[in-house]
Amino acid sequence: MAVRINPSILAADFVNLERDVARIATADLMHVDVMDNHFVPNLTFGPQMVERLQAVSSIPLDIHLMIDDPDRWAPAYAELGVFSVTFHAEAVADAVALARRLRGIGARAGIALKPGTPVEPYLELLPEFDQVLVMTVEPGFGGQSFMDSTMPKLVELRAAVASTGLDVWLQVDGGIDERTIVIAAEAGADTFVAGSAVFRGDPTAQIALLRSTAAAHAH
Ligand code: DX5
Ligand code: ZN
Numbered sequence: 001m002a003v004r005i006n007p008s009i010l011a012a013d014f015v016n017l018e019r020d021v022a023r024i025a026t027a028d029l030m031h032v033d034v035m036d037n038h039f040v041p042n043l044t045f046g047p048q049m050v051e052r053l054q055a056v057s058s059i060p061l062d063i064h065l066m067i068d069d070p071d072r073w074a075p076a077y078a079e080l081g082v083f084s085v086t087f088h089a090e091a092v093a094d095a096v097a098l099a100r101r102l103r104g105i106g107a108r109a110g111i112a113l114k115p116g117t118p119v120e121p122y123l124e125l126l127p128e129f130d131q132v133l134v135m136t137v138e139p140g141f142g143g144q145s146f147m148d149s150t151m152p153k154l155v156e157l158r159a160a161v162a163s164t165g166l167d168v169w170l171q172v173d174g175g176i177d178e179r180t181i182v183i184a185a186e187a188g189a190d191t192f193v194a195g196s197a198v199f200r201g202d203p204t205a206q207i208a209l210l211r212s213t214a215a216a217h218a219h
Helices: 014-023 047-056 070-079 095-105 148-164 180-187 203-217
Strands: 004-007 030-035 061-066 084-088 108-113 131-135 169-173 191-194
Touching: 004 030, 004 203, 014 047, 014 203, 030 047, 047 061, 047 070, 061 070, 070 084, 070 095, 084 095, 084 131, 095 108, 108 169, 131 148, 148 169, 148 180, 180 191, 180 203, 191 203
Parallel strands: 004 191, 030 061, 061 084, 084 108, 108 131, 131 169, 169 191
Antiparallel strands: none
């Protein structure tokens, strides 16, 4: 199975963003964590920053919205022409309507689940989404420890995707490094977000290491 490595720009040096964007050019997608200080206790980027990041990036953008009321705010990100927009199940009022709207604009639609959010209600809705993001830490901050307790959700999702034949990407985000990526790949993930693990060393080498490790253990 093809695997994707999406470095999180949250772990970059914010006063050298263009330099750090260039350092992840060998990755598949740039993961951009949008936080509003309400859904999570941290504040990061808005649409203007996303627009500039997209302008200087050679790889497409994977937007992770950790915001309240995505029904209202998410479409504006899709309108920027980003590759994918993922909103949180815990924050959305009408997940299917929003996913259809994002797809209508031309973005891939993703739904994200916090560690404590069960996956069962979303299994029958899989055709409505291009990606399910299983959070492997509580959203809000980089540099946290991977939570093994979230892996049963991935196993269930992988089985559901396999039985339906749908091309829904299964993304993990939080505490992914060369050790935990093995656990997530074996559980069924195919799309891996990594912040600290990419930027703490040479990003090109880290991306290559994560990619080969994930590919060796993916389904
Ligand atoms: C956390 C963010 C993650 C974060 C991951 O809320 O969604 O994308 O940047 O950072 P690491 O890989 O350092 O856990
Ligand atoms: Zn994220």
